[in-house]
Amino acid sequence: MNLKAASVIAFTMGSTIAGFGAVDAVIAGPEQIGCYGDNWGPTLGMLEPTPAGPMTFKTLRCTPIPEGWPRMVPPALSPNGEFVYAFGSWKGLWLGDVTRGGRAHTVNEKLSGDFFTLTAPFTWLDDSSSVIGVKRETTVAGSVSYSSLRPYLFSVDGSQTKLPELAHLGGSLDEIYWIDGSGLALAGFGMYERDDEKADQHAPILAFVDAHTGAILQAVEKASVPGLADQRSLEAVKSKIDPSGKAHVLMKWEPSKWLLWVQGQSPQVVPLPSAARWSPFVLSSDASGVLIMGNLSARGWVCELPDRCPPPTPQSGMIAEFRELSTGLAQWTIFGTASYFSRSLHPAVSPDGRWGLISLPDEQGAALALISMTSGKVIQKIRQPG
Template sequence: MNLKAASVIAVTIGSAIAAFGAVDGVIAAPEQIGCYGDNWGPTLAMLEPTPAGPMKLKTLRCTPIPEGWPRMVPPALSPNGELVYAFGSWKGLWLGDVTRGGRAHTVNEKLPGDLFTLTAPFTWLDDSSSVIGVKRETTVAGSVSYSSLRPYLFRVDGSQAKLPELTHPGGALDELYWIDGSGLALAGFGMYERDDEKEDEHKQTLAFVDANTGAILQAVEKANVPGLADQRSLEAVKSKIDPSGRAHVLVKWGPSKWLLWVQGQSPKIVPLPQTAQWSPFVLSSDASSVLMMGNLSATGWVCELSDRCPQPIPQSGMIAEFRDLPTGLVKWTISGTASYFSRSLHPAVSPDGRWGLISLPDEQGAALALISMTSGKVIQKVRQPGWGPIGLSFSADNKSAFVTGGTIVATYAVAE
């Protein structure tokens, strides 16, 4: 690199950091792994948390995920941090080592996913040995398939293992939401009507299931849950296994109800407020509360001719709030103003319940923030990178935080 280029990058980095807030002390340069070229300075600058605090940028890793891979959902790191998968729906599933030149395999099949919620029924097992997910047993070329789902294991060596079939008299297996990486899941049977199905055979049923054994652990018909019969569609599910080993699931139903179901108990409607459509949420580490995002965004016209478009109309309101379950009472709220068009990312909560990672709008555009889960205080911020869909997560030992997107993983060390 010549002196002129080096000085330009130095000025760019300095300007970006100064614009985002003063940095206390000298910041050690993060390690770049597999990221070639000398143009990463601005990226490193925007990813540096400000002000100085518990979270510090440690590494920027460029994974071997193919550059042209679809970016419907963020790439997902394995619990041990050594593997990653990328989901492409119509293209399949890519699995491999995070290091270039390591193992890699592509499942070249059309796999189920939800474009609207940017989610897919796949997750790493707790031991990082495989990705557990689903396939449809049969498909009809050129049309939407409503065949039953079947749990599968997808291994990095390219092999697949068909897990026991999950069946229930209520109907075919239409929905499956994994509960951590345990093999437990919330299943939805008979959620869609089929032309060849008799009326008395179609009974929408929710169930806790164990995909490892094919066992139905607990089931309930939707029509028998008080207050749920008039809800039309299941919009989103988040789950957590509490310290005692019980599964908790929170289900958002359209148009207006929230269902809380604790394994071994009866499901019940909880008094949570209506949120903007597709607003993300996540359960706290002990499953006693829910962190809800507001999808706060400016309003106005979105058009391709940017020089002729009217400026977005800023909107103020709730960015994120933390509510108790099952009372729905607010513990804290983060409010602000969105001057740009935006959409909330799926938040993350550290396993020890101390920290949260959220997206939020600010005066410069989209940002990511480390927050205190006790008070809701914003501790540090970084600029949100333009890597496509972004994933936020913490390591199992609470010592690392991750921002993933496209083919890149930014790792942050989090002080105790």
């Protein structure tokens, strides 16, 4: 993707990857790459932002991911725009060139992913050479066998490189959340009780780690963080590298707490309110705030035969809001009504912090909306492709 404007937002829809850029950076209509055949017509026809300006599509790239490949976790384009991967927990990991007929390889193994948060523990390295991720390896503790995560590099040529084991006395590596493509990550050790563990020995550990070297850079026991001991499980994690190079990690804990950990500092519970379960969120470009989605949806019965169910009951409420991390105060909130069953998609924020991209239920059906990160005003909308 040739994205030169500072306000560009790149995002994925099924197996279409789009670059959203400022109008003044666009000379002609959006460049279409690999979008041939009748199947793409209806999808591309929906991608016309209204009203016209200030943004439009610079590129529409129809990727060669095989038909029938799972779309629950969006495919990811490499930083250099030449490769793409797609994840399916029961099918494995597909990696290939963005051009049809190019190199492609499938890792035919069951790999870890989270259906509820629509995320998977994989990301492209900054140099686009490989995807860094994890596989489960069977280890033995006493007489009980269980699966532990082990970092790997997955390359487009089909090769796999086992990285150093990430180990901690607090337990096995159970969860990992990558921070950009440098190999830095937030890791969770001993996060789940096993049958061979006594309750008083279960002490989950959170740590900043370097997967390339196997080093644990900073670690803390979950129970030692004030306000976190009574939280049951880690629901979601988002991170951002600030201009000084420090990692900021925001964690949503079930049932009600938010934890902010800045690399080199102690983790702190921040005063953000409880959010709907599995609500997507993303840090602002400077890591000072968080854009939270509301998962607004109509209510009612879901039937295999729609004509046997009453229509869903519309619900009104928060669609999205932006809150300051230090105070928890809302800077703005977008309210609306959902007349159909819906779920918020993962939002995005442009690198310069001016724009946001969110999913939006409206009277015409599911939409994607370009918003001002200063005011929350909806600037443009496009129909959400199927």
